[in-house]
Amino acid sequence: CTHYLFIVVVAVNSTLLTINAGDYIFYTDWAWTSFVIFSISQSLMLVVGACYYLTFTGVPGTATYYALIMTVYTWVAKGAWFALGYPYDFIVTPVWLPSAMLLDLAYWATKKNKHSLILFGGVMCGMSLPLFNMVNLITVADPLETAFKYPRPTLPPYMTPIEPAVGKFYNSPVALGAGAGAVLSVTMAALGCKLNT
Numbered sequence: 001c002t003h004y005l006f007i008v009v010v011a012v013n014s015t016l017l018t019i020n021a022g023d024y025i026f027y028t029d030w031a032w033t034s035f036v037i038f039s040i041s042q043s044l045m046l047v048v049g050a051c052y053y054l055t056f057t058g059v060p061g062t063a064t065y066y067a068l069i070m071t072v073y074t075w076v077a078k079g080a081w082f083a084l085g086y087p088y089d090f091i092v093t094p095v096w097l098p099s100a101m102l103l104d105l106a107y108w109a110t111k112k113n114k115h116s117l118i119l120f121g122g123v124m125c126g127m128s129l130p131l132f133n134m135v136n137l138i139t140v141a142d143p144l145e146t147a148f149k150y151p152r153p154t155l156p157p158y159m160t161p162i163e164p165a166v167g168k169f170y171n172s173p174v175a176l177g178a179g180a181g182a183v184l185s186v187t188m189a190a191l192g193c194k195l196n197t
Contacts (some may be wrong), residue, residue, distance in 0.1 A: 043125055043177075050103050061112075064103075103117065107121060113191050126185030133177070
């Protein structure tokens with residue numbers, strides 16, 4: 001029971017992070033800062049749940065299955081937000097699946113070596129998710145354009161979104177997210193594996 005409860009909790013939290021990452025007003029106000037933060041947080045949520053699930057079953061492929069659970073949860077939640085007035089063209093593509101496949105690959109290729117999964121899988125997952133997240137952003141409507149097209153009626157005039165100074169603090173959000181994600185994901189991969197012992 002605890003095993004399945006953990007999977008549900010992590011997947012739901014991953015979904016909530018994704019919904020926030022898709023909040024076009026948030027993206028408008030914070031631009032690449034939010035991209036980096038949410039790329040890191042999503043890679044960490046993916047790697048801890050996927051490694052737990054993967055080492056629990058011992059079957060390569062379950063990390064990808066876990067990512068599929070996250071994706072379906074997010075699609076359902078996004079549909080609910082669409083009912084609340086959000087534009088559905090800001091849809092979530094399954095960005096976790098390729099990163100989870102890399103976890104499965106690391107586990108399978110090293111003959112189910114848990115330490116290789118933590119080191120190689122964690123690094124690959126943390127480095128790849130920001131890249132796939134950027135591809136996700138390229139395929140959806142421009143957050144700035146969406147923010148002006150669908151202004152929130154509750155926002156007072158002085159909080160009208162302004163175009164952020166992109167690149168003012170971070171020259172490469174993908175590189176920053178990948179670098180930080182690669183380091184932190186190893187720690188979270190170790191935690192996911194440790195939860196089974």
